[in-house]
Amino acid sequence: MLDLIDLDIDELGYQRFISAWVYSGDDGNFLVDPGPACTVDYLLAELEKRGVRQLDWIFLTHIHMDHSGGIGHVIERFPSAKIICHEKAVAHLVDPERLWEGSLKILGDVARVYGKIKPVPAENIRTAQDVPMVPIDGGFQVIATPGHAAHHQCFAGKDVVFCGELFGIFYQMENAVYLRPATPPVFVLEDFLSSMDAMAPFMDRRICFGHHGWSLGGERILKIARRQIVVWVDVIRRHLSDPDTGRIIGDLTENDPVFASRNRLPEALQDRENYFSGNSIRGILQYLKRTEA
Numbered sequence: 001m002l003d004l005i006d007l008d009i010d011e012l013g014y015q016r017f018i019s020a021w022v023y024s025g026d027d028g029n030f031l032v033d034p035g036p037a038c039t040v041d042y043l044l045a046e047l048e049k050r051g052v053r054q055l056d057w058i059f060l061t062h063i064h065m066d067h068s069g070g071i072g073h074v075i076e077r078f079p080s081a082k083i084i085c086h087e088k089a090v091a092h093l094v095d096p097e098r099l100w101e102g103s104l105k106i107l108g109d110v111a112r113v114y115g116k117i118k119p120v121p122a123e124n125i126r127t128a129q130d131v132p133m134v135p136i137d138g139g140f141q142v143i144a145t146p147g148h149a150a151h152h153q154c155f156a157g158k159d160v161v162f163c164g165e166l167f168g169i170f171y172q173m174e175n176a177v178y179l180r181p182a183t184p185p186v187f188v189l190e191d192f193l194s195s196m197d198a199m200a201p202f203m204d205r206r207i208c209f210g211h212h213g214w215s216l217g218g219e220r221i222l223k224i225a226r227r228q229i230v231v232w233v234d235v236i237r238r239h240l241s242d243p244d245t246g247r248i249i250g251d252l253t254e255n256d257p258v259f260a261s262r263n264r265l266p267e268a269l270q271d272r273e274n275y276f277s278g279n280s281i282r283g284i285l286q287y288l289k290r291t292e293a
Helices: 037-049 071-077 087-094 097-107 109-114 189-202 218-237 245-255 257-264 267-292
Strands: 002-006 019-025 028-032 057-059 082-084 140-144 153-156 160-164 169-173 176-180 206-209 213-215
Touching: 002 037, 019 037, 037 071, 037 109, 057 071, 097 109, 140 189, 153 189, 160 189, 169 213, 169 267, 176 218, 176 257, 176 267, 189 218, 206 218, 218 245, 218 257, 218 267, 245 257, 245 267, 257 267
Parallel strands: 028 057, 057 082, 160 206
Antiparallel strands: 002 019, 019 028, 140 153, 153 160, 169 176, 206 213
16 A cells, blocks of 8 residues: 655645655555654654554655655664665765755755754665665666756656656646646756656656655656746746846746646645745756856
8 A cells, every 4th residue: 555644844834745655565665755854753653553663665766855854763763674765865874964064055944944864874775776676566666867856766666656856846736737847956957858758658657746746647747847847947048137036937927837827726835836936946047057158
């Protein structure tokens, strides 16, 4: 059985945003992206409610704090679990001090709310070079998908894909979907597009997002996300000489109907998306300044 555990953070006003996926079956249990340190106690309590008293595998799509900041805490509870991460993430899991300091610099008080990252024993860590196909629930192929982060990866199983933030932020509404590109610094358009192309053969399965929920329309999600990120780069390019975030958001709203649907989101989610849209815009601005200056 596959289940989603919401990891809400009231202090930040985050609801239906951060979550973890947990699978429990006759062949073992796995967890996908355990979330930040501040939600670990809740996560462990939810696992206990579900009868999960052992974890065989922990899949990490990437090691940003909202996805993996609590991994060291979780390993303390499940010391035999094997972690699957990108090879570029290994050193930061074993010694997270640079990751913590960088997160403080970028996120500020949000990082402090997420909580300090604990180190992970090296013997618990595996990469795709060690385990290209994770042997659980029919097997999960580990696919490098740089873009949102250089160390981002997806996991493709026989009937489900864990896509992390490759396709951005997802919200299912009645008769519509909301998507927003997740393009923080350092954004590289070519990496995103290549990674999306790499995942195209697996889009006939249930797509499980890092933020938030799931969709059965993988082919449509891929088409929307690929077009959307190109539109965002084109629109933001027009503002390169005078990058006012408010005007850019207005221009994006006019040119991207999927993003424009944020006006139909619950008010708290609109406020959150307005804030994080600025982060996505900054990532694309930095890319354009590097490549077109």
